[in-house]
Amino acid sequence: MTGVRPWRTASGTFAQDTATVAQWLAAHRATVESSTVWSPCSPGDLLSALPRQLPTDVCDLNAMLGELEQFVMPGLVRWDAPGWFAWFPSNGHPHSLLGDLLGAALGQQGMLWMSSPACTEVEIRTLEWLRQAIGLPERFAEGGRGGGVIQDTASSAVLSCLVAARDRSTDGRAREEGMHAVGRLTVYASDQSHSSVLKAVHLAGIGRAQFRAVPVDEHQAMEAAAFRDMVEADIANGCTPVFCCATVGTTASGAFDPVIDIAKACTDYGLWLHVDAAWAGTAALCETFRAPIMAGADHADSWCFNPHKWMGVNFDCSCLWLADRRPLINAMSITPEYLRNDPTESGEVVDYRDWHVQLGRRFRALKLWLLLRCTGVQALGAMVEHHVELATWLAMQVQDSDAFELAAPRSLGLVCLRHVNGDDATQLALDTINADGRFAATHCRLHDQLAIRIAIGTLDVEHAHVEALWSLLSASSPS
Amino acid sequence: MTGVRPWRTASGTFAQDTATVAQWLAAHRATVESSTVWSPCSPGDLLSALPRQLPTDVCDLNAMLGELEQFVMPGLVRWDAPGWFAWFPSNGHPHSLLGDLLGAALGQQGMLWMSSPACTEVEIRTLEWLRQAIGLPERFAEGGRGGGVIQDTASSAVLSCLVAARDRSTDGRAREEGMHAVGRLTVYASDQSHSSVLKAVHLAGIGRAQFRAVPVDEHQAMEAAAFRDMVEADIANGCTPVFCCATVGTTASGAFDPVIDIAKACTDYGLWLHVDAAWAGTAALCETFRAPIMAGADHADSWCFNPHKWMGVNFDCSCLWLADRRPLINAMSITPEYLRNDPTESGEVVDYRDWHVQLGRRFRALKLWLLLRCTGVQALGAMVEHHVELATWLAMQVQDSDAFELAAPRSLGLVCLRHVNGDDATQLALDTINADGRFAATHCRLHDQLAIRIAIGTLDVEHAHVEALWSLLSASSPS
Numbered sequence: 005m006t007g008v009r010p011w012r013t014a015s016g017t018f019a020q021d022t023a024t025v026a027q028w029l030a031a032h033r034a035t036v037e038s039s040t041v042w043s044p045c046s047p048g049d050l051l052s053a054l055p056r057q058l059p060t061d062v063c064d065l066n067a068m069l070g071e072l073e074q075f076v077m078p079g080l081v082r083w084d085a086p087g088w089f090a091w092f093p094s095n096g097h098p099h100s101l102l103g104d105l106l107g108a109a110l111g112q113q114g115m116l117w118m119s120s121p122a123c124t125e126v127e128i129r130t131l132e133w134l135r136q137a138i139g140l141p142e143r144f145a146e147g148g149r150g151g152g153v154i155q156d157t158a159s160s161a162v163l164s165c166l167v168a169a170r171d172r173s174t175d176g177r178a179r180e181e182g183m184h185a186v187g188r189l190t191v192y193a194s195d196q197s198h199s200s201v202l203k204a205v206h207l208a209g210i211g212r213a214q215f216r217a218v219p220v221d222e223h224q225a226m227e228a229a230a231f232r233d234m235v236e237a238d239i240a241n242g243c244t245p246v247f248c249c250a251t252v253g254t255t256a257s258g259a260f261d262p263v264i265d266i267a268k269a270c271t272d273y274g275l276w277l278h279v280d281a282a283w284a285g286t287a288a289l290c291e292t293f294r295a296p297i298m299a300g301a302d303h304a305d306s307w308c309f310n311p312h313k314w315m316g317v318n319f320d321c322s323c324l325w326l327a328d329r330r331p332l333i334n335a336m337s338i339t340p341e342y343l344r345n346d347p348t349e350s351g352e353v354v355d356y357r358d359w360h361v362q363l364g365r366r367f368r369a370l371k372l373w374l375l376l377r378c379t380g381v382q383a384l385g386a387m388v389e390h391h392v393e394l395a396t397w398l399a400m401q402v403q404d405s406d407a408f409e410l411a412a413p414r415s416l417g418l419v420c421l422r423h424v425n426g427d428d429a430t431q432l433a434l435d436t437i438n439a440d441g442r443f444a445a446t447h448c449r450l451h452d453q454l455a456i457r458i459a460i461g462t463l464d465v466e467h468a469h470v471e472a473l474w475s476l477l478s479a480s481s482p483s
Numbered sequence: 484m485t486g487v488r489p490w491r492t493a494s495g496t497f498a499q500d501t502a503t504v505a506q507w508l509a510a511h512r513a514t515v516e517s518s519t520v521w522s523p524c525s526p527g528d529l530l531s532a533l534p535r536q537l538p539t540d541v542c543d544l545n546a547m548l549g550e551l552e553q554f555v556m557p558g559l560v561r562w563d564a565p566g567w568f569a570w571f572p573s574n575g576h577p578h579s580l581l582g583d584l585l586g587a588a589l590g591q592q593g594m595l596w597m598s599s600p601a602c603t604e605v606e607i608r609t610l611e612w613l614r615q616a617i618g619l620p621e622r623f624a625e626g627g628r629g630g631g632v633i634q635d636t637a638s639s640a641v642l643s644c645l646v647a648a649r650d651r652s653t654d655g656r657a658r659e660e661g662m663h664a665v666g667r668l669t670v671y672a673s674d675q676s677h678s679s680v681l682k683a684v685h686l687a688g689i690g691r692a693q694f695r696a697v698p699v700d701e702h703q704a705m706e707a708a709a710f711r712d713m714v715e716a717d718i719a720n721g722c723t724p725v726f727c728c729a730t731v732g733t734t735a736s737g738a739f740d741p742v743i744d745i746a747k748a749c750t751d752y753g754l755w756l757h758v759d760a761a762w763a764g765t766a767a768l769c770e771t772f773r774a775p776i777m778a779g780a781d782h783a784d785s786w787c788f789n790p791h792k793w794m795g796v797n798f799d800c801s802c803l804w805l806a807d808r809r810p811l812i813n814a815m816s817i818t819p820e821y822l823r824n825d826p827t828e829s830g831e832v833v834d835y836r837d838w839h840v841q842l843g844r845r846f847r848a849l850k851l852w853l854l855l856r857c858t859g860v861q862a863l864g865a866m867v868e869h870h871v872e873l874a875t876w877l878a879m880q881v882q883d884s885d886a887f888e889l890a891a892p893r894s895l896g897l898v899c900l901r902h903v904n905g906d907d908a909t910q911l912a913l914d915t916i917n918a919d920g921r922f923a924a925t926h927c928r929l930h931d932q933l934a935i936r937i938a939i940g941t942l943d944v945e946h947a948h949v950e951a952l953w954s955l956l957s958a959s960s961p962s
Contacts, residue, residue: 018512018577019505025581026501029588033497043600047831050604058612062859065581071856072585076849079601084590091821094592094843098497101588102504102544106551108583108797109508111563113573121522122558125529133537156635157841167686182690183662199817200842206814207646207840209688211661255821312843318587319845335685338678342570342734342927342936352526361686361840362636363679364573364791366798370555377550380541448821457821 021065022105028069032077033084036464040441041082050079081444086465087473089437090444092255092283093461096318099378103371104318112367117353118345120367124354127154127369131323134311134372137381138288141302144325152325153359154368158282158308159200161324164360165306166191166204166247168331169276173246179335183209190238192216193249194226196256198280201249214243224257224412224450226250228265235273247276250304252297253284256448256457258415260284263300271303276331278306282322285309287416290385293392314391314417314461315384317371333358387463391417394470395460401474407481408433411455420448420455423481427454436480443473500544501584507548511556512563515943519920520561529558560923565944566952568916569923571734571762572940575797578857582850583797591846596832597824599846603833606633606848610802613790613851616860617767620781623804631804632838633847637761637787638679640803643839644785645670645683645726647810648755652725658814662688669717671695672728673705675735677759680728693722703736703891703929705729707744714752726755729783731776732763735927735936737894739763742779750782755810757785761801764788766895769864772871793870793896793940794863796854800847812837866942870896873949874939880953886960887912890934899927899934902960906933915959922952 054075063071083094114123131152135144144150155161171179174186183189189210193201195217205215216238218231235245248270250261263279270277279301286309287293301307308324311317326332337358339348347353357363375384399414402421411420423429430447434456437445448455460470533554542550562573593602610631614623623629634640650658653665662668668689672680674696684694695717697710714724727749729740742758749756758780765788766772780786787803790796805811816837818827826832836842854863878893881900890899902908909926913935916924927934939949 018580019502019509021577021581022505022508022584023498023502025584026498026505029501029585030498032589042597045600047596047600047826047829048604050600051608054605054608056608056611058616058855058860060860062862063856065857068853068857072849076589076601076605079599079604080589080591081597081599081601083592091598094590096587096590098500101497101584102500104587105501105504105580105584106508108575109580110511110555110559111573111575111797112559113562113798117526118521118560119570120558120560121524121526121529122555122560125527125558126533126555129530129533129535132535137537157843159841159843163686163840170688178688178690179685180691182667182693183688184666185663185690187663188661199819199822203815203817203840206658206817207642208686209649209657209662211657211664212659214661255819318590319592319843320841336682338682338685340678340734342925343678345925347526350526361642361682362638362799364636364638364798370551374547376537377542378544378547381537381539383541446821446824 024065036082036085039082041085041087041444042438043079043081045079050075084462085444086462086469087443088462089458089460089473090446092313092459094313094319095316095461095463097316097375097379097463099374100317100371103374107367107370110367114365114367115357115363116343116345116348116355118347123365123367123369124356126373127356128354130369130373130376131325133376134323135325137376138285139294139298140307140325141298143302143327144307149328150326151329152323153356155322155324155360156320158198158280158310158322159203160361161308161322162200162249162278162280163204163207164332164336165276165278166208168335169247170208170210171335172276172331173244173274176334188214188243189246190214190216190243191247192218192231192234192245194218194220194251194261196220196224196254196259197249197251198255198282220259224254224259226261226266228262228269231266232269235269235275239273245273245275247278249278249280250300252279252281253415257412257420257450258284258418259412260296267300267303276305277303279304279308281307281309283310283313284416286311286314287388289381290388292389293416311372316379316463317375321368321372329359336360391460391465394465394467395419397467398458398460398470398474405478408477411450411453417460419458420450421458422453422455429481430454430456433477433481436476437473440476503544515561515564518561520564520566520923521917522558522560524558529554563941564923565941565948566922567941568937568939568952569925571792571938573792573798574795574940574942576795576854576858576942578853579796579850582853586846586849589846593844593846594836594842595822595824595827595834597826602844602846602848603835605852606835607833609848609852609855610804612855613802614804616855617764618773618777619786619804620777622781622806623786628807629805630808631802632835634801634803634839635799637677637759637789637801638682639840640787640801641679641728641757641759642683642686643811643815644755644757645687647814648726649687649689650814651755651810652723652753655813667693667722668725669693669695669722670726671697671710671713671724673697673699673730673740675699675703675733675738676728676730677734677761699738703733703738705740705745707741707748710745711748714748714754718752724752724754726757728757728759729779731758731760732894736891736899736929737763737897738891739775742783746779746782755784756782757787758783759787761787761789762792763895765790765793766867768860769867771868772895790851795858795942796850800851808838815839870939870944873944873946874898876946877937877939877949877953884957887956890929890932896939898937899929900937901932901934908960909933909935912956912960915955916952919955
C-alpha cells in the first residue's frame with residue numbers, strides 16, 4: 005500500500021523533498037538572465053514530446069524533476085525575467101511563495117467560518133491591513149457594513165458585483181424570476197475597459213447588446229458627460245441602467261477614468277459603481293501616487309485590485325472590497341441542509357462562500373500576510389517608486405527621440421510608444437524586441453494606431469535592463 | 484531598498500527559508516492526532532487577538548512562524564486528521580503539495596498558449612492521462628472535438644457549462660441580445676443535487692423559478708420518468724429546457740442518478756447533459772468501482788470531478804471534460820486587441836482563458852502530474868479500496884446495531900446513519916462525535932429525518948480510527 009497514508013510513510017521525507025524542490029527552483033531562477041524570455045516552443049512541441057499514455061511505473065522525486073527539465077522547462081515563459089515588459093507583471097515574491105506553501109499544506113477549506121475560523125478571520129484582518137496600507141476609504145473597513153474578500157481574479161470579482169447590482173436593482177426579481185421578467189438592464193464601462201466586464205455582462209444574462217462602451221477622451225479616459233448622456237438615453241428608451249465599471253489604470257495604456265464625475269451620475273441614477281484598479285491599485289501603497297488612484301473611491305460600491313499583478317503576491321489573489329456586503333450575500337447565498345451550522349445561524353460570522361461564485365476556497369490570505377509582514381509596505385512602496393522612475397526615464401528618452409513618440413501619457417510604470425513612421429515601423433520595432441531573447445513586450449491600439457506597451461514592474465528590473473531595451477530600440481530604428 | 488529585487492537579495496535564502504517552512508509544517512503535521520479536529524475558537528477570537536493595525540516593522544521568517552503559532556494555529560480545523568469524517572475529504576497529498584509549490588514558483592500565467600506553452604500543453608496532456616486513468620469515454624479525449632480543462636471548483640465548472648448550454652440552445656441570442664429576449668429557459672437537477680447548480684441558474688440570469696428540482700426515489704436518485712415528464716410539461720408551457728445536471732454521488736448520501744435514462748430524455752429534447760461526479764469520480768481510478776460511475780457518460784456533454792476532494796490534489800483542482808469544446812469557447816471568448824497574438828489567430832493552439840470565467844490562471848496541472856507520476860494510479864486506487872472497506876465495515880456495524888440504522892445505502896466511502904429513536908437521539912450522537920475532539924462529522928436530512936454523514940476518505944485513516952468512532956457511538960447511545 006505504498007503511497008497510501010503518505011504522511012505516515014513519507015512524513016520523514018516531506019521536509020527533505022520540499023528542500024530538494026526549493027533548491028531546484030533556486031537553480032532554475034538563477035538561469036533567468038541566460039534564458040530567452042519567450043518560450044522557443046512551437047504549438048504542439050510539448051505534446052509531441054510527452055508520452056501519450058501515463059507511464060504505469062511510479063518515479064521518485066529526482067526522476068520527476070528530470071521529467072520537468074525535459075518536458076516542461078522548454079515551454080516556460082519567463083514572467084520573472086527583468087526584461088519582462090509584456091501585458092502586466094505577474095510577480096511571485098519569495099515571501100508570498102512561502103505563504104502559499106503554508107496555505108496549501110495546512111489544508112484548510114474556508115467555505116464556512118466553521119470549516120476554518122483561521123482562513124476566515126485571518127482573511128478579514130489581512131484585507132483590513134491592506135485597506136489601510138493603500139488608503140482605501142473607511143467606507144470599506146472591517147466592522148462596517150461592507151468589508152473585504154479575496155477573489156481569484158478581477159474577472160470573478162466584477163461578475164460577482166454585477167450580479168449583486170443586477171439583483172439589487174430588480175429587488176431580487178432577476179434572481180428569482182429570471183432576466184426574461186425584468187426587461188433590459190444596461191451596463192456601462194469605457195471602450196478601454198477590461199474584457200472581463202463584457203464577459204460578465206454576458207455570463208449574467210444581460211446580453212452584449214445592453215453593454216454600453218462609453219467613448220474616451222484623447223487620454224483614453226471615460227467621457228463622464230457621454231456616460232451620463234447614455235444613461236439618460238437608455239432610461240428614456242425604457243432600459244434600467246444598473247452598473248458602471250470605472251477603470252483606474254486601463255489595460256492598454258493605464259488611463260484613469262474620472263471616477264468622481266462618474267460617481268455623480270451613478271448616484272443620480274442609482275447605478276452600482278465598481279472600480280477596477282486591478283493593476284494600478286498596487287501603486288496606492290505609495291503615498292506619492294495614492295490620491296488619483298483613490299479619487300472617487302468614497303462613492304464606489306465596490307473596489308478591486310490584484311495583488312497578484314504588480315505587488316508580488318503570486319497568482320491568484322484579487323482583493324475586492326464592498327461598501328455594503330448585503331447585496332452580494334443576497335446574490336450568492338444558498339444554504340442546503342448539509343451546510344447548516346450553529347455559527348452561521350447565529351449571524352455572528354462571515355461565511356466567505358457567500359461572497360463569490362465558488363463554494364470551496366483555499367487559504368490565500370497567508371501569502372498576502374507574509375508579504376505584508378516580512379517584506380513590508382515600505383519596501384513594496386519603494387519598489388513601486390523604483391519602477392515609476394524607470395518608466396519616467398524611458399518616457400523621456402522616447403520624447404527626446406526622433407524615431408519614437410509616446411502613444412499615450414506615461415502612467416505609473418507603463419509606457420506606450422510608437423514609431424513616428426506608422427504601424428509597420430512600430431510592428432518592426434516590437435518584433436525586434438521580442439526576437440532579441442532578453443525582452444518581452446506586447447501591443448495595443450490607441451487612436452487606431454499600433455502602440456508598444458512597456459509595462460515596467462517585475463521584482464528584479466533595474467535601470468540597466470530598461471537602458472538595454474532602449475538601446476535595442478534606438479539602434480534598430482534610426483529615424 | 485530591502486525587499487526590492489528579492490531574488491537577488493534573498494535568492495540565497497529562498498531554498499533555506501522553504502526548508503524551514505517545510506520542517507515547521509512537518510512538525511505541525513505530527514500534532515494531528517493530539518490536536519482537536521474542530522477549532523476551539525469562538526467567533527471573533529482570532530480577530531480579537533490579531534493587531535487591528537498592520538505592524539509597521541518587518542519581521543523575519545522565524546518571527547513570522549511565531550505569529551502563525553500564536554494567531555493562526557488555534558483557528559485551524561484539522562481536515563487532515565484521520566478522524567475527519569465531515570462533509571467530504573479535502574486531501575493534500577505531499578506529492579501534490581510539491582507540484583503546487585513548483586507551479587507557484589515557476590510563475591506561469593496560463594491565460595493564452597503564448598503566455599505559457601508549458602502551462603497549456605502540460606494541462607492538456609495531464610487531463611488526458613487522468614481521463615484514461617478513470618476510464619472516461621473516448622468521447623472526451625484529447626485530440627477530439629472536446630477535451631479537458633482544470634477549473635477551480637465544480638461550482639465554476641457547472642456555471643461555465645450552463646452558460647454554454649444556454650447560448651447553444653438560443654443560437655447565441657442569450658449572449659448577444661440577453662435573457663430578456665429568449666423567454667423562459669428551464670434547468671433540471673434532482674432535489675439532492677449540489678447547491679452550485681441552483682447558484683449557476685441564478686448567476687446566468689435564468690431565474691430560480693426556472694430551476695426544476697426533480698424528485699428522487701427511496702435511494703435519493705433522480706426519478707428519470709419524473710424528469711422526462713417535467714421537461715414535456717415545460718415545453719407544453721412554452722419553456723425551453725436547456726440543461727440537466729445528473730449527479731453521480733450526491734453530497735448528502737452519495738446517491739447515483741440514473742444517467743443512462745436521464746441521457747435519453749436529454750437527447751430526445753436537446754438538453755445539455757452535465758455529470759457532476761465531484762466526489763465519487765476519484766473512485767473510478769479503481770476498476771472495481773468504475774462501471775456505475777461511468778454509466779451514461781458516453782452521452783454526456785460535460786463531465787466533472789474534483790481531484791481536490793478524495794484524490795489528494797490539494798485545493799483547488801476541479802477537472803472538467805467537454806464532448807465538444809465549441810459551445811464553451813463561443814460562450815467564454817472575448818478577444819480585446821491587447822490579447823491578440825499569432826498562435827491564437829492560427830487556430831492551432833488552446834487558449835484556456837476561453838474555457839472558464841477567469842482570464843488568468845495558475846499552473847495547476849503540475850500538482851496533478853506529480854501525484855499521478857510519483858504516487859501513481861495503482862496506489863491511489865488502493866487508497867480508495869481501503870476507504871471503501873472501512874465504510875463497508877462501519878455500515879455492517881450499523882446494520883447489526885439495535886441503536887442505529889442506515890439512513891441510506893452505503894455509497895463508496897460514505898455511510899449515513901441515524902438513531903432508531905429519531906432526530907433528537909441522532910443529534911445527541913452527532914454532538915457526542917463532535918465534542919470528543921478526535922472526530923468531526925456533519926449531518927444531512929434524508930426522507931425528512933436527520934442523518935449523520937460519515938465520509939471516510941482522508942489520507943491517513945485506518946481501521947482503528949473507524950473502530951474508535953464506532954465505540955464512541957455505541958457507548959454513548961445504548962438502545
